[in-house]
Amino acid sequence: MCYVGVQKHDSSASGMDGRAKEQVRTKPFLSGRKEEELHALIDTVPDAMVLIDQAGAIRSFSRGAEAMFGFDEAEVLGENVSMLMPSPDRENHDGYIRHYLATAEKRIIGIGRITTARHRNGNTFPINLSIGEVKIDGTQGFIGFIRDLTEKQQTERELHGLQADLAHVSRISSMGSLATSLAHELNQPLTAVANYANAARDLLDEPKAEDLALAREAMEHCAEQAIRAGKIVHRLRDFISRGDTERQIASLRRLTQEASALALMNGDGRGVDFETALDDSVDAVLVDPIQVQQVILNLLRNALEAMREVDHKQLSVSSSRYDESFVHVSVSDSGPGLEPQVADRLFHPFNSTKPGGMGIGLSICHDIITAHDGKIWVEPSDFGGTAFHFTLPLAQIGEESD
Incomplete structure:
Protein backbone atom coordinates (compact mmCIF):
# COMPACT_ATOMS: atom_id res chain seq x y z
CA MET A 1 0.00 0.00 0.00
CA CYS A 2 1.11 3.59 -0.60
CA TYR A 3 0.95 6.20 2.15
CA VAL A 4 0.56 9.76 0.89
CA GLY A 5 -0.08 12.86 2.97
CA VAL A 6 -0.99 12.84 6.64
CA GLN A 7 -2.30 9.52 7.86
CA LYS A 8 -3.85 9.86 11.31
CA HIS A 9 -3.22 6.98 13.65
CA ASP A 10 -6.34 5.08 14.65
CA SER A 11 -7.16 6.37 18.11
CA SER A 12 -8.77 3.09 19.10
CA ALA A 13 -5.45 1.30 18.65
CA SER A 14 -3.92 3.30 21.48
CA GLY A 15 -7.02 3.28 23.62
CA MET A 16 -7.60 7.04 23.19
CA ASP A 17 -10.85 8.59 21.94
CA GLY A 18 -11.10 11.93 20.15
CA ARG A 19 -11.83 13.96 23.30
CA ALA A 20 -8.89 12.43 25.19
CA LYS A 21 -6.62 13.08 22.24
CA GLU A 22 -7.68 16.73 22.12
CA GLN A 23 -6.91 17.05 25.83
CA VAL A 24 -3.45 15.65 25.22
CA ARG A 25 -3.00 18.06 22.32
CA THR A 26 -3.89 21.13 24.38
CA LYS A 27 -2.64 20.17 27.84
CA PRO A 28 1.07 20.98 28.35
CA PHE A 29 3.34 18.07 29.20
CA LEU A 30 4.93 20.34 31.79
CA SER A 31 3.71 23.48 33.45
CA GLY A 32 4.17 26.95 32.04
CA ARG A 33 7.74 28.18 31.96
CA LYS A 34 9.30 24.69 32.24
CA GLU A 35 7.51 23.68 29.05
CA GLU A 36 8.90 26.74 27.26
CA GLU A 37 12.42 26.15 28.57
CA LEU A 38 12.38 22.49 27.54
CA HIS A 39 11.14 23.36 24.06
CA ALA A 40 13.74 26.09 23.66
CA LEU A 41 16.43 23.57 24.56
CA ILE A 42 15.07 20.94 22.18
CA ASP A 43 14.93 23.42 19.31
CA THR A 44 18.66 24.10 19.56
CA VAL A 45 19.46 20.53 18.55
CA PRO A 46 20.00 20.26 14.76
CA ASP A 47 18.76 16.67 14.61
CA ALA A 48 15.12 15.74 15.22
CA MET A 49 13.93 15.29 18.81
CA VAL A 50 10.48 13.90 19.61
CA LEU A 51 9.08 13.67 23.14
CA ILE A 52 6.20 11.24 23.79
CA ASP A 53 4.23 10.16 26.84
CA GLN A 54 3.52 6.61 28.09
CA ALA A 55 0.60 6.26 25.66
CA GLY A 56 2.86 7.03 22.70
CA ALA A 57 1.28 10.46 22.09
CA ILE A 58 3.61 13.17 20.80
CA ARG A 59 4.07 15.92 23.40
CA SER A 60 6.93 17.90 21.87
CA PHE A 61 8.19 18.06 18.29
CA SER A 62 11.41 20.00 17.64
CA ARG A 63 12.13 22.28 14.71
CA GLY A 64 14.59 19.69 13.48
CA ALA A 65 11.77 17.12 13.50
CA GLU A 66 9.50 19.51 11.58
CA ALA A 67 12.16 19.89 8.89
CA MET A 68 12.90 16.15 8.78
CA PHE A 69 9.34 14.81 8.63
CA GLY A 70 7.50 17.68 6.93
CA PHE A 71 4.92 18.18 9.72
CA ASP A 72 4.33 21.29 11.82
CA GLU A 73 4.31 20.62 15.54
CA ALA A 74 0.66 21.69 15.80
CA GLU A 75 -0.31 18.93 13.35
CA VAL A 76 1.26 16.10 15.33
CA LEU A 77 0.72 17.06 18.99
CA GLY A 78 -1.47 14.39 20.56
CA GLU A 79 -1.01 12.02 17.60
CA ASN A 80 0.55 8.61 18.13
CA VAL A 81 4.25 8.67 17.24
CA SER A 82 3.73 5.58 15.09
CA MET A 83 2.53 7.93 12.34
CA LEU A 84 6.24 8.60 11.69
CA MET A 85 7.02 4.91 11.14
CA PRO A 86 6.61 2.54 8.18
CA SER A 87 5.09 -0.91 8.56
CA PRO A 88 5.42 -3.11 10.56
CA ASP A 89 6.77 -0.82 13.31
CA ARG A 90 3.77 1.47 12.88
CA GLU A 91 1.33 -1.26 13.90
CA ASN A 92 3.58 -2.74 16.61
CA HIS A 93 4.82 0.40 18.37
CA ASP A 94 2.16 0.62 21.10
CA GLY A 95 2.88 -3.01 21.96
CA TYR A 96 6.58 -2.17 22.33
CA ILE A 97 5.77 0.52 24.91
CA ARG A 98 3.34 -1.71 26.84
CA HIS A 99 5.94 -4.50 26.93
CA TYR A 100 8.58 -2.17 28.35
CA LEU A 101 6.28 -0.64 30.96
CA ALA A 102 5.21 -4.12 32.08
CA THR A 103 8.63 -5.83 32.08
CA ALA A 104 11.26 -3.01 32.09
CA GLU A 105 13.02 -5.07 29.42
CA LYS A 106 15.06 -2.68 27.24
CA ARG A 107 14.89 -3.76 23.62
CA ILE A 108 15.45 -0.34 22.05
CA ILE A 109 15.75 2.19 24.89
CA GLY A 110 19.35 3.24 25.45
CA ILE A 111 20.50 1.36 22.35
CA GLY A 112 21.07 3.29 19.13
CA ARG A 113 20.12 1.53 15.93
CA ILE A 114 19.75 2.12 12.21
CA THR A 115 16.17 1.80 10.96
CA THR A 116 13.72 3.60 8.65
CA ALA A 117 11.17 6.39 9.10
CA ARG A 118 8.26 7.75 7.04
CA HIS A 119 8.01 11.33 5.74
CA ARG A 120 4.74 13.23 5.47
CA ASN A 121 4.71 12.57 1.70
CA GLY A 122 4.92 8.81 2.26
CA ASN A 123 8.58 8.38 1.35
CA THR A 124 10.66 6.06 3.50
CA PHE A 125 14.16 7.16 4.50
CA PRO A 126 17.00 5.73 6.65
CA ILE A 127 17.61 7.08 10.15
CA ASN A 128 19.80 6.52 13.19
CA LEU A 129 17.45 6.31 16.18
CA SER A 130 18.32 6.63 19.87
CA ILE A 131 15.65 6.52 22.58
CA GLY A 132 15.94 7.60 26.20
CA GLU A 133 13.54 7.49 29.12
CA VAL A 134 12.79 10.78 30.90
CA LYS A 135 10.97 11.75 34.09
CA ILE A 136 10.15 15.42 34.59
CA ASP A 137 8.06 16.56 37.57
CA GLY A 138 7.13 12.92 38.16
CA THR A 139 5.80 12.52 34.63
CA GLN A 140 7.30 9.62 32.68
CA GLY A 141 7.96 9.83 28.99
CA PHE A 142 10.37 8.89 26.24
CA ILE A 143 12.54 11.07 24.03
CA GLY A 144 13.80 10.07 20.62
CA PHE A 145 16.92 11.50 18.96
CA ILE A 146 16.71 10.99 15.19
CA ARG A 147 19.40 11.59 12.59
CA ASP A 148 18.52 11.48 8.88
CA LEU A 149 21.21 9.36 7.23
CA THR A 150 20.41 10.78 3.78
CA GLU A 151 21.65 14.23 4.82
CA LYS A 152 25.37 14.19 4.11
CA GLN A 153 27.76 17.10 4.47
CA SER A 241 37.68 -16.73 -1.17
CA ARG A 242 37.55 -15.88 2.52
CA GLY A 243 37.22 -19.56 3.23
CA ASP A 244 34.78 -20.85 5.83
CA THR A 245 32.19 -18.35 7.01
CA GLU A 246 32.61 -17.03 10.54
CA ARG A 247 29.12 -17.63 11.87
CA GLN A 248 27.41 -16.19 14.90
CA ILE A 249 23.84 -15.85 16.13
CA ALA A 250 22.28 -12.72 14.62
CA SER A 251 18.84 -11.13 14.30
CA LEU A 252 17.48 -11.37 10.77
CA ARG A 253 15.24 -8.37 11.48
CA ARG A 254 18.25 -6.28 12.54
CA LEU A 255 20.27 -7.31 9.47
CA THR A 256 17.31 -6.47 7.22
CA GLN A 257 16.68 -3.09 8.85
CA GLU A 258 20.29 -2.01 8.49
CA ALA A 259 20.58 -3.28 4.91
CA SER A 260 17.29 -1.53 4.03
CA ALA A 261 18.54 1.75 5.48
CA LEU A 262 21.72 1.49 3.39
CA ALA A 263 19.77 0.62 0.23
CA LEU A 264 17.37 3.55 0.67
CA MET A 265 20.17 6.06 1.20
CA ASN A 266 20.63 9.07 -1.09
CA GLY A 267 16.93 9.16 -1.96
CA ASP A 268 16.88 5.79 -3.75
CA GLY A 269 13.68 4.92 -1.88
CA ARG A 270 11.80 7.98 -3.15
CA GLY A 271 8.36 6.97 -4.37
CA VAL A 272 8.84 3.33 -3.34
CA ASP A 273 6.23 1.58 -1.20
CA PHE A 274 8.58 -0.45 0.98
CA GLU A 275 7.46 -2.88 3.66
CA THR A 276 8.80 -5.78 5.68
CA ALA A 277 6.95 -8.84 6.92
CA LEU A 278 9.41 -10.77 9.07
CA ASP A 279 8.40 -13.72 11.21
CA ASP A 280 9.84 -13.17 14.71
CA SER A 281 9.66 -16.90 15.45
CA VAL A 282 12.49 -17.48 12.94
CA ASP A 283 14.48 -14.31 13.67
CA ALA A 284 17.61 -15.88 15.19
CA VAL A 285 19.93 -17.15 12.43
CA LEU A 286 23.43 -18.63 12.55
CA VAL A 287 25.30 -16.67 9.89
CA ASP A 288 28.17 -14.39 9.03
CA PRO A 289 26.25 -11.09 9.58
CA ILE A 290 28.31 -8.98 7.17
CA GLN A 291 28.01 -11.47 4.35
CA VAL A 292 24.25 -11.96 4.77
CA GLN A 293 23.71 -8.21 5.03
CA GLN A 294 25.61 -7.87 1.75
CA VAL A 295 23.24 -10.36 0.10
CA ILE A 296 20.13 -8.47 1.29
CA LEU A 297 21.65 -5.12 0.31
CA ASN A 298 22.58 -6.40 -3.15
CA LEU A 299 19.09 -7.78 -3.80
CA LEU A 300 17.41 -4.56 -2.58
CA ARG A 301 19.61 -2.39 -4.78
CA ASN A 302 18.93 -4.63 -7.77
CA ALA A 303 15.20 -4.30 -7.11
CA LEU A 304 15.38 -0.50 -6.80
CA GLU A 305 17.30 -0.28 -10.08
CA ALA A 306 14.82 -2.58 -11.80
CA MET A 307 11.89 -0.35 -10.77
CA ARG A 308 13.36 2.96 -11.94
CA GLU A 309 11.21 3.12 -15.08
CA VAL A 310 7.94 1.72 -13.69
CA ASP A 311 5.12 3.90 -12.36
CA HIS A 312 4.16 1.80 -9.32
CA LYS A 313 7.16 0.90 -7.20
CA GLN A 314 6.52 -1.76 -4.58
CA LEU A 315 9.26 -3.56 -2.65
CA SER A 316 9.02 -5.99 0.23
CA VAL A 317 11.22 -8.24 2.35
CA SER A 318 9.53 -11.16 4.07
CA SER A 319 10.56 -14.22 6.02
CA SER A 320 8.90 -17.47 7.05
CA ARG A 321 9.91 -20.90 8.29
CA TYR A 322 11.31 -23.08 5.52
CA ASP A 323 11.73 -26.23 7.59
CA GLU A 324 13.00 -27.15 11.06
CA SER A 325 16.51 -25.90 10.34
CA PHE A 326 16.14 -23.03 7.85
CA VAL A 327 14.33 -19.73 7.38
CA HIS A 328 13.03 -18.66 3.95
CA VAL A 329 13.69 -15.01 2.98
CA SER A 330 12.10 -13.27 -0.03
CA VAL A 331 12.88 -9.91 -1.66
CA SER A 332 10.06 -9.01 -4.08
CA ASP A 333 9.65 -6.03 -6.42
CA SER A 334 7.18 -4.68 -8.97
CA GLY A 335 9.76 -4.20 -11.72
CA PRO A 336 9.52 -5.49 -15.31
CA GLY A 337 10.52 -9.04 -14.35
CA LEU A 338 13.05 -11.35 -16.01
CA GLU A 339 13.02 -13.31 -19.23
CA PRO A 340 13.14 -17.10 -18.56
CA GLN A 341 16.41 -17.51 -20.46
CA VAL A 342 17.99 -14.77 -18.33
CA ALA A 343 16.72 -16.27 -15.07
CA ASP A 344 18.35 -19.61 -15.91
CA ARG A 345 21.83 -18.07 -15.97
CA LEU A 346 21.31 -15.23 -13.50
CA PHE A 347 23.68 -16.57 -10.82
CA HIS A 348 26.49 -17.40 -13.26
CA PRO A 349 29.56 -15.12 -13.11
CA PHE A 350 29.80 -12.31 -15.69
CA ASN A 351 26.14 -12.62 -16.63
CA SER A 352 24.40 -9.27 -16.05
CA THR A 353 21.04 -7.71 -16.98
CA LYS A 354 22.41 -4.18 -16.35
CA PRO A 355 24.08 -2.09 -19.05
CA GLY A 356 27.75 -2.00 -18.17
CA GLY A 357 27.25 -4.43 -15.28
CA MET A 358 30.05 -6.81 -14.32
CA GLY A 359 27.63 -9.62 -13.58
CA ILE A 360 29.34 -10.73 -10.38
CA GLY A 361 26.93 -9.38 -7.71
CA LEU A 362 24.41 -12.20 -7.89
CA SER A 363 27.20 -14.73 -8.36
CA ILE A 364 28.68 -13.54 -5.05
CA CYS A 365 25.22 -13.75 -3.43
CA HIS A 366 24.98 -17.34 -4.65
CA ASP A 367 28.41 -18.20 -3.24
CA ILE A 368 27.57 -16.63 0.15
CA ILE A 369 24.24 -18.42 0.50
CA THR A 370 25.77 -21.72 -0.65
CA ALA A 371 28.58 -21.30 1.89
CA HIS A 372 25.84 -21.04 4.55
CA ASP A 373 24.40 -24.39 3.38
CA GLY A 374 21.40 -22.56 1.95
CA LYS A 375 20.05 -22.12 -1.56
CA ILE A 376 18.97 -19.14 -3.66
CA TRP A 377 16.54 -18.96 -6.55
CA VAL A 378 14.38 -16.51 -8.50
CA GLU A 379 10.68 -16.52 -9.44
CA PRO A 380 8.07 -14.03 -10.66
CA SER A 381 6.79 -11.92 -7.76
CA ASP A 382 3.19 -11.35 -6.68
CA PHE A 383 3.70 -7.68 -7.62
CA GLY A 384 4.35 -8.55 -11.27
CA GLY A 385 8.13 -8.21 -11.04
CA THR A 386 10.84 -10.46 -9.64
CA ALA A 387 11.16 -12.28 -6.32
CA PHE A 388 14.51 -13.53 -5.09
CA HIS A 389 14.32 -16.28 -2.49
CA PHE A 390 17.06 -17.71 -0.30
CA THR A 391 17.36 -19.85 2.82
CA LEU A 392 19.54 -19.40 5.90
CA PRO A 393 20.26 -21.73 8.82
CA LEU A 394 18.35 -21.08 12.03
CA ALA A 395 20.19 -20.80 15.32
CA GLN A 396 19.41 -23.97 17.23
CA ILE A 397 18.91 -24.15 20.99
CA GLY A 398 22.25 -24.59 22.72
CA GLU A 399 24.30 -22.79 20.10
CA GLU A 400 26.33 -19.80 21.24
CA SER A 401 27.43 -16.72 19.40
CA ASP A 402 31.16 -16.44 18.63
Missing part, protein backbone atom coordinates in the same frame (compact mmCIF):
# COMPACT_ATOMS: atom_id res chain seq x y z
CA GLN A 154 29.52 18.16 1.28
CA THR A 155 32.91 17.29 2.73
CA GLU A 156 31.69 13.80 3.59
CA ARG A 157 30.37 13.33 0.05
CA GLU A 158 33.71 14.46 -1.37
CA LEU A 159 35.52 12.08 0.97
CA HIS A 160 33.27 9.21 -0.07
CA GLY A 161 33.85 10.11 -3.71
CA LEU A 162 37.62 10.10 -3.17
CA GLN A 163 37.39 6.77 -1.37
CA ALA A 164 35.31 5.36 -4.23
CA ASP A 165 37.90 6.56 -6.78
CA LEU A 166 40.72 5.02 -4.76
CA ALA A 167 38.79 1.79 -4.39
CA HIS A 168 38.15 1.74 -8.14
CA VAL A 169 41.84 2.24 -8.89
CA SER A 170 42.68 -0.47 -6.38
CA ARG A 171 40.20 -2.86 -8.00
CA ILE A 172 41.56 -2.13 -11.47
CA SER A 173 45.11 -2.64 -10.23
CA SER A 174 44.17 -5.87 -8.45
CA MET A 175 42.26 -7.15 -11.47
CA GLY A 176 45.25 -6.31 -13.69
CA SER A 177 47.60 -8.24 -11.44
CA LEU A 178 45.10 -11.06 -11.19
CA ALA A 179 44.66 -11.20 -14.97
CA THR A 180 48.44 -11.24 -15.49
CA SER A 181 48.91 -14.04 -12.95
CA LEU A 182 46.01 -16.02 -14.36
CA ALA A 183 47.25 -15.63 -17.93
CA HIS A 184 50.73 -16.74 -16.91
CA GLU A 185 49.45 -19.77 -15.00
CA LEU A 186 47.01 -20.86 -17.72
CA ASN A 187 49.22 -20.18 -20.71
CA GLN A 188 51.27 -23.38 -20.42
CA PRO A 189 48.43 -25.92 -20.08
CA LEU A 190 46.29 -24.17 -22.70
CA THR A 191 49.22 -24.10 -25.15
CA ALA A 192 49.74 -27.80 -24.50
CA VAL A 193 46.04 -28.47 -25.10
CA ALA A 194 46.21 -26.69 -28.46
CA ASN A 195 49.41 -28.53 -29.49
CA TYR A 196 48.10 -31.98 -28.57
CA ALA A 197 44.74 -31.28 -30.28
CA ASN A 198 46.48 -30.12 -33.48
CA ALA A 199 48.75 -33.17 -33.42
CA ALA A 200 45.80 -35.53 -33.04
CA ARG A 201 43.96 -33.78 -35.90
CA ASP A 202 47.00 -34.15 -38.18
CA LEU A 203 47.38 -37.83 -37.29
CA LEU A 204 43.73 -38.44 -38.14
CA ASP A 205 43.85 -36.72 -41.55
CA GLU A 206 45.13 -39.94 -43.16
CA PRO A 207 44.92 -42.39 -40.29
CA LYS A 208 47.13 -45.48 -40.17
CA ALA A 209 47.03 -48.19 -37.56
CA GLU A 210 50.11 -46.91 -35.79
CA ASP A 211 48.81 -43.31 -35.98
CA LEU A 212 45.61 -44.16 -34.08
CA ALA A 213 47.58 -45.09 -30.97
CA LEU A 214 49.53 -41.82 -31.19
CA ALA A 215 46.32 -39.83 -31.70
CA ARG A 216 44.77 -41.50 -28.64
CA GLU A 217 47.87 -40.64 -26.60
CA ALA A 218 47.71 -37.02 -27.80
CA MET A 219 44.04 -36.74 -26.79
CA GLU A 220 44.81 -38.21 -23.35
CA HIS A 221 47.53 -35.58 -22.85
CA CYS A 222 45.08 -32.94 -24.06
CA ALA A 223 42.55 -34.00 -21.40
CA GLU A 224 45.24 -34.02 -18.69
CA GLN A 225 46.26 -30.45 -19.51
CA ALA A 226 42.63 -29.28 -19.56
CA ILE A 227 42.15 -30.77 -16.08
CA ARG A 228 45.33 -29.00 -14.97
CA ALA A 229 43.95 -25.65 -16.19
CA GLY A 230 40.76 -26.29 -14.26
CA LYS A 231 42.72 -26.98 -11.08
CA ILE A 232 44.59 -23.69 -11.51
CA VAL A 233 41.30 -21.78 -11.68
CA HIS A 234 39.96 -23.71 -8.67
CA ARG A 235 43.08 -22.96 -6.64
CA LEU A 236 42.85 -19.28 -7.54
CA ARG A 237 39.22 -19.18 -6.47
CA ASP A 238 40.14 -20.75 -3.12
CA PHE A 239 42.86 -18.14 -2.71
CA ILE A 240 40.43 -15.25 -3.34
